[in-house]
Amino acid sequence: MLFLTEQDVKDALAGDDAYKSAVDVIERVFRQQSEGTTYHLKRYTMTHPAHPGHLWHNIRMLPGMVPDLGAAAVRVYSGYRGTNRSEVICLFDWTDMRMSAIISDFHLHAIRTSAPYGVAAKYLARADASTVGVIGTGRYARGMVQAVCAVRSIKKLQVFSRDPANVRRFCEAMSATLGIDVVPCRSGRDAVRGAEIAITATSGNTIVFESDWLEPGMLLMSLAPGESDEQTVLRTRVYLSAIEQVLGDDPPRKPFDSLVASGRFGVSDVVADLCDVVAGKKPGRTADCEIILYECAGLGLLDAGIGQWIYERARSRGLGSEMPFGEERPSANPAEP
DSSP states (O other): OEEEHHHHHHHHHHHHHHHHHHHHHHHHHHHHHHHHEEEEEEEEEETTSSSSTTSSSEEEEEEEEGGGGEEEEEEEEEEEEEESSHHHHHHTTTTTTTTTEEEESSSSHHHHHHHHHHHHHHHSOOOOOEEEEOOSSSOOOOOOOHHHHHHSOOOEEEEEOOHHHOOOOHHHHHHHHOOSSEOOOOOOHHOOOOOSSSEEESSSSSSOBBBBGGGGGGGGEEEEEBBBBBHHHHHHHEEEEEHHHHHEEEETTTTHHHHHTTTSSGGEEEEEHHHHHHHHHHOOOSTTOOOOEEEEEEOOOHHHHHHHHHHHHHHHHOOEEEEEEEOOOOOTTTOOO
């Protein structure tokens, strides 16, 4: 069994092709999901009895299987916020279900979380999209921007975060990485003004995008629960990944929870699951003027796909440490069972 540390993962991710390759893998996973050849269960959360409902004190699990990629996986993590991140992917070989790897999943998770938004930008953004507005400057915001730029000819980024120092670092890093114009903005409103693609990538449960900011032709992609208000959902064509997870998440995902509870939004109001758009079963954008919202909740099949991808990438570069796992020492007495 191979063990991949955070450094192993970062070394495996090195290279200009990482985000393009990751988006391609997740696009394949979505196509297989639409074909009915993948398997996953909703995220399960076991809460800490001393801290009920607190996101930091829990254990969460996401299982998924992608047979066509030869992998199954379980992502196990807690909400611990310390420096020793408590996030791993347990990867299994589909042919015999042996554990093939344990993968430290802090940096990799930013790739896995971002890649579906690259797929969404490919299928749901205007063909002439060239400007991205982003609210948030953390690892997910950086990942989502790179995933979008891997599939679209983006010329300009407009960026806002509450901390000017974070904005400055984001602009410097993304300008160097992408070689495009990156502009700091004074407000979230300024960041998304005139952008064909708007991204909200914050810690969630605080409204950072208002429905009045929607513009004709915009694709709004939201990372975390509660980043937009109810009217944003009601005024857009909604595409989701894992519809049952978004509409029935634990804890509930704002603002969908209140909309569903009041009967103002339901499964029938979702235009399509993105996987069916990728497979050509449902339409994506049909007009340049359409305003579209896309959200992707956690899906174990994404962890299986991206886990297998990084495993193969690490193997090819000689990364990781081989570890004995579940091996029994041969008995000295052949008569012993």
